[in-house]
Structure formats: C-alpha cells, structure tokens
Amino acid sequence: NPFNPTTIIKYSVPNVVSNFSSNNVELKVYDVLGREIKTLVNQKQKAGNYEVSFDAKELSSGVYFYRLQSGDFIQTKKMMLLK
Structure with a gap:
C-alpha cells in the first residue's frame, strides 16, 4: 500500500x-x-501485536522494505512511498 509521508506499520x-x-x-x-x-x-x-509509526518525509519516493527480527524469526515486507 502506497503511503505519503507517514504510515503505521503493524507487526x-x-x-x-x-x-x-x-x-x-x-x-x-x-x-x-x-x-x-x-x-x-x-x-x-x-509475543503479541504491535504498531509503530514511520515518518518518511525526508526520503525520496520509491520502494522501501522493513524487516522484523525476533530470535530466529525474520520477516521482510515491502512498502511504497509516493510523494
């Protein structure tokens, strides 16, 4: 889902x-x-569900990834910044 300039990342x-x-x-x-x-x-x-805000106002438009790591668990997801 595209966002501009902030988004809430749920994990x-x-x-x-x-x-x-x-x-x-x-x-x-x-x-x-x-x-x-x-x-x-x-x-x-x-263990549980959380949210964190990501402010990308200083970044250029484009594709970014966020990576969650907890012990041996690693999950990567893509997000799109559109300005």
Whole structure:
C-alpha cells in the first residue's frame, strides 16, 4: 500500500517460548539497495501485536522494505512511498 509521508506499520511478535518471555525485537527500514534507513524498534517485547509509526518525509519516493527480527524469526515486507 502506497503511503505519503507517514504510515503505521503493524507487526506481530511470534510466540517463541511462551507469552511470558520477552525477546529482543528489531524492526528496521531499508532502501532497495539494502542500506539501513532507520531503526524503528530495538527492544524486548512479549509475543503479541504491535504498531509503530514511520515518518518518511525526508526520503525520496520509491520502494522501501522493513524487516522484523525476533530470535530466529525474520520477516521482510515491502512498502511504497509516493510523494
């Protein structure tokens, strides 16, 4: 889904061991060349659903990716910035 200039990224932290354990969660944004643009989340979080705001007003139009990592779990999704 295209966005301009901000979007809400919804993500789920998987239940790795139990709902009572916290894992370090990283959610980072990358450009199409794989360069890291911004770290949106870098903290311990329990399994569950979360949201984080991404402000891209300083970036150019184009395709960006965000990567969620929690333990061995890695998920990458694409997003489109249109100005």
